[in-house]
Structures are given as structure tokens and as C-alpha cells.
Amino acid sequence: MNEKYALMTPFTIIQKLLGPYMFSPNARETLNDKMELYFHDYSFVPLFVQENYLKTTPSLARKADTPHEKLKLLRLMERAASSLSDSDIVDSLIHG
Numbered sequence: 001m002n003e004k005y006a007l008m009t010p011f012t013i014i015q016k017l018l019g020p021y022m023f024s025p026n027a028r029e030t031l032n033d034k035m036e037l038y039f040h041d042y043s044f045v046p047l048f049v050q051e052n053y054l055k056t057t058p059s060l061a062r063k064a065d066t067p068h069e070k071l072k073l074l075r076l077m078e079r080a081a082s083s084l085s086d087s088d089i090v091d092s093l094i095h096g
Helices: 008-015 031-040 047-053 067-095
Strands: none
Touching: 008 031, 008 047, 008 067, 031 047
């Protein structure tokens, strides 16, 4: 196996995770690639995601001009916050 391990900081990991292409339908990253990003620094990455996810614009809500589309953006934010909360519970069960 010929893998090249690069030094990744929490900043570069978050840039990859919150970038527009990581979870797009034609993304090249596999589930294993995404899990590897998490395990680079599993104590800091969730905190960085929680701190920065509201600063991004989901691709599903890029053109939030009308009130209906802004409501869609709020619902996407609510789903993200709920998922972050669930992941924190799972992490505490694993590491607690």
C-alpha cells in the first residue's frame, strides 16, 4: 500500500468538510475518506464544525431570496444543529 500521509490541521479538515464538493452527488471522496478526516483529530473537528457551520451556505439554499427559500435555509440549519447534537451524544457514548 502506497499512501502519502499529509499533515492536516483542524483548519484544513474543516475547509474540506464544509467545502462545496465534499457531499455533492459527484464527490470523489468515499465514506472512508470522510471518516479519515474525522479521525485526524476527533476531539477538535466536531468543535470546529459546530463553530463554523452557520458561516457556510448550503448548496441546497444558495439562492435564498424569497421568504420561502429563507425558511428552507433555516430548516437546513436546524437539521444541521440537530445532527451536531446527535453526534455529540454518540461521541460521549463512545469516549465516555
